[in-house]
Amino acid sequence: EVQLLESGGGLVQPGGSLRLSCTASGFTFSNFAMNWVRQAPGKGLEWVSGISGRGDDTYYADSVKGRFTISRDNSKNTLYLQMNSLRAGDTAVYHCAKNPVSWSGYYSDYWGQGTRVTVSS
């Protein structure tokens, strides 16, 4: 059974940093691209970032480019999102999501429940 478990969320002040993690199980992690998708309170889904299975290709939404960094450790079956220079507009639940292929640009067939990030003073 595919499982994705996010962690690392919390309350952070504007300008601060957080690192989110997503631990995967139930599939060969390195074979599949992964994404981060966020959902602001009461709002819809917004794609944030994606990474290929080997980790050599990364992609970012314009809203986070230069502030967020996606990475993965295939030996630990873990996806990361380093978030710097956080703003109030980054407040959201952050989901990790698995692609059905090793390259980005596909839909996601499994999603985690998410971890909540609140940016506030």
Add this chain to the structure above:
Amino acid sequence: EIVMTQSPATLSVSPGERATLSCRASQSFSSNLAWYQQKPGQAPRLLIYGASTRVTGVPARFSGSGSGTEFTLTISSLQSEDFAVYYCQQYNNGWTFGQGTKVEIK
């Protein structure tokens, strides 16, 4: 960026009735479109990909259609467990989602 617009924002339907959800794209593409269902406090669940391919295990009452700029998700006979928010997503050029359609009990 391809902008996805869903309508209506809210759809009030009685159990057993048919629901038709629309998703319009700002640019034309063939079939790189997915539909997700999300219930409160839960992760999104993939229902349809390739505009019309139903995921294994998704009931046959869910069907997707369309191409170009107009896509549709149809739920033929609504069951109690189908009341949720539905999102379309294009993956033809990057990823963008529609703003969602909430299907509520009439």
